Amino acid sequence: MAISRAHMLAAAAFCAAAALAAASAGDGFQFAILGDRTGDAQAGVYEQVWAETAAERPACVITSGDSIEGGDDNTAESQWQAVADAWRPYRRLPLYLVPGNHDIWSPLSERLFRKYAGHAPHYSFDYGNAHFTILDNSRSDELSGAEIAFLESDLKAHAAAPVKMIFSHRPSWLIPVALKNPDFPLHRLARQYGVEYVVAGHVHQMLHFELEGVTYISMPSSGGHLRLSKKYEDGWFFGHARVEVSGRAVDFQLEELKAPRGRGRITKAKDWGMTGLLEKPVAAQRAAGGSRSAGMPAR
């Protein structure tokens, strides 16, 4: 308890200092998005993702949710303490958690999320010239009416922010966006208020969609298991996103883990579609033989 309070106070103090720095550094900054930690967490992946992310010195880190394996009130707090241990080396980095279905399933687990995240299940914050809205769909596939109402009031109150992004754990938007159907509340609000990016986790697969100028991203995994083909070119890999904001411009880059759990391949969001990489690497179509794979070499 004392440790987590101290952690939160330190994070809050750093956050305030970082916000001042961001304000004085003009309107450009770089931040990181981590995918899910759990959902059959793979040993060592999350720690490697954090080490590689922190080395890039992001202004802050936002997750896509599922920070603990969860599911059992009796072990939930010890699981939060374990993940807090993983964060401790990076406690100077402001960290914003999104609530996943592995994080919140009961009243007690919601209280623990509030304690360790330092936020309600939905909240919003500003960084530099950008506004971030975190929505809660931890307990249903859909975004509830209450979440949509919160989103609308939040976007209305921050309508002047030049850059806006929405995060939720589950990609509640996936089916209408894949069907190119713009007629759903989240999308209508995103369009109305000029939201550029809508980001989710849960699936553990890198997917990218564009609908009427709104970019929708399903994040690759930062620890949770890879499914189906488990192939990079199909969007199944471990890594994180490095996002640069400069004025109204947003550069969204995906960075696969380096060895031993990845090959350090770097792509842009636009390189991906609804079934993985838009241009499948030649290497994937041949038998193994040392061909180059997709993505630029790691820096």
Ligand SMILES: [Zn+2]
């Ligand atoms: Zn999930």
